[in-house]
Amino acid sequence: MRFQNMSERFANNGYIRNDQGIELFVSYLKGNNQTYWVFCNSLMEESIFLRPFYQELALFLNQQGNHVIQFDYAGCGESCGDFSRVNFSSMKDDINSVIKSIREPSSKEKNIILFGMRIGANLALSVSSESNYSCLCWLPVTDGKRFCSDLLYANMAVQLSNFNRVRTNKKQLLECLHQGKGINVLGYQIKRPLFSAFESISIHSFEEIKENQHVYINISPANKQIISLIKDKKIKAKTVPIKPFWHEPNYYPESQTELLDSVGRIASGEEALNL
DSSP: OOOOGGGGGEEEEEEOOTTTSSSEEEEEEOOSSSSSEEEEEOHHHHHHHHHHHHHHHHHHHHHOHHHHEEEOOTTTSSSSSSSGGGOOOHHHHHHHHHHHHHHOOOOOEEEEEEETOOOOHHHHHHHHHHHEEEEESSSSSOOOOHHHHHHHHHHHHHHHHHHHOSSHHHHHHHHHHTTTOOOEETTTEEEEEHHHHHHTGGGGGGTTTTEEEEEEEEOGGGGGHHHHHHHHSOOOOOOOOOOOEEEEEHHHHHHHHHHHHHHHHTTTSSSSSOO
């Protein structure tokens, strides 16, 4: 099934083309109001572990009358394209392509809200800042260097499991990236543009949070510095104590209630999102 825009489908799945002509897989739940939630996925293994929550949240929001759009970035999931070519710029372009397909069919004013978790939250916040859309960002990555270090150690852990030793160490993996080669992280081929984008994430990404951007930072030792800035009101974000179910799915049930309650307060109007 192919659509030119969202008005051509009702609670259905299909494809739209991004600005580069690549087909993006899109899932759409039709609502009965003028609020459209666009879900921005995380990446790699995290996106798989986060999928149950994304699906549950989509149904939760749709039952309250909201339109919900989920999609896969070019090169990811069911979309066409090559994952090794994925970078932050291409993913942000894909988000904007989906938003464009929502806005074009009608002259009616539509409330666009971006939602994302982990890397999806970072992307949603960036697109929101550039275009002034509202956004709800859950548990974004706040330390890109640490995130990248974890990716490299994941590669080495697989080496150790397969060969009983590390054949390519951290320094050598980084050299591969600098030479334009890809490295495999849990089945995903990552090249320098994406790795560099991850690495560039820092607490400075959160210094200019606007009134229409709700950002929730996870309370953890890794986020100690940014949490201190939040307490001092130098960064306008909120903190939540959530175990990392994006790494360990067994943590999901106890995190589920806190997440849904927060979104529910916003969706019902109890907590303003300043649309």
